[in-house]
Structure formats: structure tokens, C-alpha cells
Amino acid sequence: MAGKGESWLRSESAQGYALISPSFLYAVLLLAAPLVTILAYSFFQDGYLTVVHEFTLQNYIATWTDPIFRVILVRSLFVAGLVTLITVALAFPIAYYLSFGLAPNQKARWIFLITIPFWTSYLIRVFLWKVILGYNGVINSALESIGIIGPNGLIADPLQMLNSVGAIALTLAHAYAPFAILPIFVSLEKIDRSLLEAGQDLGESRWRTFLRVTLPLAMPGVVAATLIVFIPTVGDYVTPELIGGGKMPMVANLIQAQMLPLDNRPMGSAIAVSSLLVVAALSLVFLWLNRRFLKVGK
Amino acid sequence: MKIPSLKIYAIAYLIFLYAPIFLLPLFAFNDGTIIAFPLKGFTTDWFAKMAENDTLRHALSNSLIIALTSSAGATIFAIFAARASTRYRFKGKGGIMGLILLPMVLPDILMGMSLLLVMLEVLKVNLSIATVILGHVIISLPYAIAVLQTAFATLDQSLEEAAVDLGETRMSTFRLIVLPLVMPGIISAFLISFTISLDEFIVAFFLAGNQPTLPTYIFSQLRFPSAIPVIMALGTCLVAASILLLSVAEFFRRRGVKRTGAKDTGGFL
Numbered sequence: 001m002a003g004k005g006e007s008w009l010r011s012e013s014a015q016g017y018a019l020i021s022p023s024f025l026y027a028v029l030l031l032a033a034p035l036v037t038i039l040a041y042s043f044f045q046d047g048y049l050t051v052v053h054e055f056t057l058q059n060y061i062a063t064w065t066d067p068i069f070r071v072i073l074v075r076s077l078f079v080a081g082l083v084t085l086i087t088v089a090l091a092f093p094i095a096y097y098l099s100f101g102l103a104p105n106q107k108a109r110w111i112f113l114i115t116i117p118f119w120t121s122y123l124i125r126v127f128l129w130k131v132i133l134g135y136n137g138v139i140n141s142a143l144e145s146i147g148i149i150g151p152n153g154l155i156a157d158p159l160q161m162l163n164s165v166g167a168i169a170l171t172l173a174h175a176y177a178p179f180a181i182l183p184i185f186v187s188l189e190k191i192d193r194s195l196l197e198a199g200q201d202l203g204e205s206r207w208r209t210f211l212r213v214t215l216p217l218a219m220p221g222v223v224a225a226t227l228i229v230f231i232p233t234v235g236d237y238v239t240p241e242l243i244g245g246g247k248m249p250m251v252a253n254l255i256q257a258q259m260l261p262l263d264n265r266p267m268g269s270a271i272a273v274s275s276l277l278v279v280a281a282l283s284l285v286f287l288w289l290n291r292r293f294l295k296v297g298k
Numbered sequence: 299m300k301i302p303s304l305k306i307y308a309i310a311y312l313i314f315l316y317a318p319i320f321l322l323p324l325f326a327f328n329d330g331t332i333i334a335f336p337l338k339g340f341t342t343d344w345f346a347k348m349a350e351n352d353t354l355r356h357a358l359s360n361s362l363i364i365a366l367t368s369s370a371g372a373t374i375f376a377i378f379a380a381r382a383s384t385r386y387r388f389k390g391k392g393g394i395m396g397l398i399l400l401p402m403v404l405p406d407i408l409m410g411m412s413l414l415l416v417m418l419e420v421l422k423v424n425l426s427i428a429t430v431i432l433g434h435v436i437i438s439l440p441y442a443i444a445v446l447q448t449a450f451a452t453l454d455q456s457l458e459e460a461a462v463d464l465g466e467t468r469m470s471t472f473r474l475i476v477l478p479l480v481m482p483g484i485i486s487a488f489l490i491s492f493t494i495s496l497d498e499f500i501v502a503f504f505l506a507g508n509q510p511t512l513p514t515y516i517f518s519q520l521r522f523p524s525a526i527p528v529i530m531a532l533g534t535c536l537v538a539a540s541i542l543l544l545s546v547a548e549f550f551r552r553r554g555v556k557r558t559g560a561k562d563t564g565g566f567l
Contacts, residue, residue, distance in 0.1 A: 016386030020394055023379035023439065027398045030436045034412030041415060051419065094311055097304040112548050117315045120540040121497050123513050124533035127520055128318035136334040177315060228403055235405025237500055242520065252407040259411050272408060
């Protein structure tokens with residue numbers, strides 16, 4: 001028995017478990033446990049300055065019967081969907097260019113150039129869009145200086161672009177752009193180039209080869225890009241606050257208001273869990289719709 | 299193929315990506331209190347005002363402490379996790395790695411609020427920069443792992459086997475062979491985590507209590523039009539610092555790939 005135990009200790013899996021355990025433990029304590037805590041709190045009751053630890057469905061009933069919550073959730077999903085559509089559509093040609101249009105030794109440099117803006121001060125970048133789109137902003141003052149806006153111009157007053165869903169979507173699409181490029185690039189890189197030659201040797205045009213070979217093989221990357229952009233943007237806090245001027249709140253703004261200023265943590269938790277469930281359900285439906293593309297690789 | 303038109307598109311796309319960042323120094327050096335065109339004269343006043351600001355200095359020192367500590371923590375965890383996931387096979391690896399990498403897709407607000415709940419309601423500890431550090435480790439860990447996985451995956455296993463055959467122990471093999479080869483990856487992972495922590499807003503917003511960090515300080519100032527020029531100056535410094543850190547990280551990442559003799563195709567992710 002002892003011998004068996006010893007050999008297990010020296011075995012590959014034991015060493016793997018030993019190495020992974022610090023990170024795993026940390027993730028369980030500071031990620032899984034806190035998420036479970038949100039779930040538990042969403043079933044608790046908010047008392048005055050305390051939380052009553054008794055099971056109740058009251059928070060969920062209040063959340064789902066509140067028309068404001070439904071408006072905000074629909075707005076968040078709509079904005080995130082729009083952002084995802086713009087981002088993935090703009091990203092695909094770039095990923096294609098990186099994978100098919102560049103010499104191998106140039107790829108790393110381009111990817112580096114594309115990822116840099118993503119890592120630099122998110123808050124400042126969002127605020128700069130406010131500067132660009134504002135009433136006295138870059139676009140309006142540029143149009144004024146060339147005479148399009150003004151008493152004698154085509155448009156009398158500066159354009160009102162801020163505080164709109166479109167401005168929020170544009171800002172988020174800019175912020176998440178690199179995140180969509182990389183998964184698509186990775187799946188394009190995996191495509192066996194001889195398949196494309198075969199397609200053309202068999203008499204397909206380039207365009208049809210693209211539609212029938214390249215695109216289906218790139219779909220796992222497109223699906224990954226969609227989820228990687230959609231899920232975090234539903235929960236974005238900064239952009240609705242700065243670009244929407246606080247007048248176009250999304251789910252994260254609602255959660256923040258419940259958690260900090262209103263100090264109703266069970267209610268904030270119920271809103272978070274409800275939104276997360278909706279997002280998870282939508283993601284699963286999306287994966288299911290794309291199941292025939294995802295099977296190919298496996 | 300239509301590569302020339304694609305190239306034009308790619309360059310236009312890069313201009314779109316960088317446009318806001320290029321505007322930043324224009325306004326930071328602009329001698330006017332309103333952020334609008336036309337630009338007035340050149341001034342470095344906003345940078346001087348920035349250097350005099352005590353709250354800002356406090357926020358900077360908090361941010362540096364948080365970034366240094368959390369990126370050291372994330373890098374150490376990531377070394378173990380990346381080594382385990384690239385070198386060893388064990389049951390449940392997919393699920394375990396899935397949990398550790400989850401923060402990459404999870405909205406930051408969930409991380410912020412769930413940790414706030416645990417700190418205040420379950421553990422009943424006071425919010426401080428220590429709670430932010432705990433949160434930033436979990437956020438930067440996936441990115442540190444992604445960088446280190448490339449470093450470990452391109453490692454030629456026969457080098458380790460050769461060392462063991464020549465009488466080295468497992469530990470000394472790791473120290474003498476593996477560690478020097480992945481060292482550029484480790485430095486790169488550290489710098490990436492540092493940049494993430496320095497720029498991270500939501501988790502710090504929830505977990506810092508009354509302690510300012512650079513991003514939460516910036517956020518609090520954005521409401522005051524008179525504070526904006528100084529924030530533009532600060533933003534210019536932050537973006538310059540981020541680009542510098544990332545360039546050094548990329549330099550080490552590439553050196554690591556070259557050292558292990560692999561073909562370089564990818565970036566940080």
C-alpha cells in the first residue's frame with residue numbers, strides 16, 4: 001500500500017496537481033467563493049443597516065417586476081449586441097490581413113501594435129471619446145472651422161452626439177477591438193493552406209473558396225470573439241457613466257448604485273445574478289446555433 | 299488577392315485605434331482651460347500642476363504599491379499554473395484552468411462587487427489597498443498565465459531529460475535549465491500584470507475604501523471641467539508609461555521565444 005502511495009506521489013498527475021494547487025486554491029477563495037456569496041446574498045433580505053440571513057425570493061420578484069430593470073437590461077443587451085456586431089465585423093478583415101497578407105516575421109509586430117491601445121488607460125480612452133464627440137468637441141469644432149456648422153453652414157447648431165446609445169456603442173467598440181481580432185487571427189492561422197489551394201485547383205473561385213473553406217474554418221474564432229466581446233460589454237460601468245452622462249445607465253450602473261450608495265447588497269446581488277443568467281442563457285443559445293462549426297476542430 | 303485594399307483598411311483601422319491616444323498630448327500641452335479646438339499656445343503648466351498635487355502623489359504611491367505587489371503575486375501563481383498546464387496531464391485540468399482563466403471574460407463589476415461582499419459581510423475586514431491587491435492578483439493572473447504558457451510550451455522537453463540523465467535532480471534541472479529559458483517570459487508576464495493593475499479601475503473603485511488609486515482619482519476628477527487639463531497631462535504620462543512597459547514586455551517575450559528556438563507568430567494572448 002505504502003509503495004503504491006509513493007509511486008502515486010511521484011506520478012505525473014500528482015505533480016500536476018501539486019503545481020496547479022496554489023493558483024487553483026487562490027481562484028477558489030477569491031473568485032468562486034465570492035461568486036457563490038453573491039448567489040447566497042441574492043436570497044437574503046435587506047434590513048436597516050444589516051442583512052437578514054433568511055431565505056427569500058423577494059429580491060428576484062422585485063427585480064423582475066421592476067420596469068426600470070427590464071428597460072436597463074434590454075438596453076445593456078442591445079448595446080452589447082451592437083458593439084459585438086461592429087467589433088467582429090471590423091475585426092475580421094484585420095485578422096484576415098494579419099494571417100494571409102503578412103510575412104510571418106511581420107505578424108508579431110502588427111499584433112503588438114494592435115494590442116497596445118487595449119492595455120493603455122481604459123478610463124482615459126473612454127473620456128477622450130467624450131472629448132471627440134462632445135458639444136464643443138473635436139468633431140464639432142472641426143466641422144465649425146471648415147464652415148459646415150455655423151450660421152452660414154449646412155447645419156446651424158453643433159451635433160448632439162453624446163448621451164446616446166450610438167455614442168456608447170462606438171466607444172465600447174473602440175475599446176474592445178483588439179479582443180475580437182486575436183481569437184479570429186488564431187483560428188485563421190490554424191487553417192491548412194493546402195485546403196485553399198485544393199479548393200482553387202478544383203475550380204472554385206477565390207470568393208467561393210473563402211465562403212466554403214476559410215469562413216467555416218474560421219468560425220470557432222468568430223464565435224470566441226463574439227463571446228469575449230459580448231459578455232464584458234454587457235457589464236461595462238465606465239462608458240455609460242462617462243459617455244451616456246449617467247442618463248443611459250446599463251446593468252453595471254444599476255448594480256453599483258445598489259451596492260454602494262443605496263447599500264442594498266441583497267438587491268444588488270439579485271440584479272447581478274439575474275443579468276448573469278440572461279447573458280449565460282444567450283451565450284449558450286449562441287453556442288448551440290454554431291454547434292456545427294465548433295465540432296469541426298474536435 | 300485583394301491584399302493592397304486590405305492593407306489600406308488595416309492602416310485606417312490602426313489610425314482609428316490610435317486616434318484618441320494621439321489627442322491626449324495635444325490637450326496636455328495646450329495653453330487653454332477648455333478641452334476644444336482650435337489649440338492655443340504651448341505650455342507645460344499642467345504637468346507642473348500635476349507634480350504639485352498631493353492627493354495625486356498619494357494615489358500614485360498607492361497605485362505603485364498595488365501594482366508591484368499584485369503583479370509579483372500573479373506572476374508567481376502563473377509560473378506554477380503555466381508549468382502545470384503545459385507539462386503535466388491530470389484529470390480535471392480543463393475545469394481547473396477554466397476557473398483560473400474565467401476573469402478574462404467575466405465583467406469586472408462582478409469581481410468588484412463579489413469581493414466587496416466577501417470582504418465586508420463575510421470576512422468583515424476594512425477596505426484598504428490590501429483588498430485591492432487581492433483583487434488585482436485574480437484579474438491579472440489569466441494574462442500572466444497566457445504569456446507564460448507560450449514560454450513553457452515552446453520549451454524543448456528533451457533538454458530537461460538530458461539534464462536528468464546527466465544526474466541533475468528535478469529541482470536543479472528546473473533551476474538550471476527551465477528557469478533561465480523561461481525567464482524572459484516571466485519578466486514579460488510581470489510587466490503585463492503591472493500594466494493591468496496600474497490601469498484597473500472598477501475593482502479598485504469597489505475595494506479601495508477611501509484610499510485613492512490613480513484610476514479612481516482620475517474618475518473622481520472627470521466631473522470637474524477645471525481639473526481636466528491636469529488629467530490630460532496625467533493621462534499622457536500614464537499612456538507613455540504603459541507603452542514603455544508593454545514594449546519592454548514584448549522585447550522580453552520575443553527574446554524568450556527566440557531563446558527556446560520557436561517560431562514567433564503570436565502576441566500576448
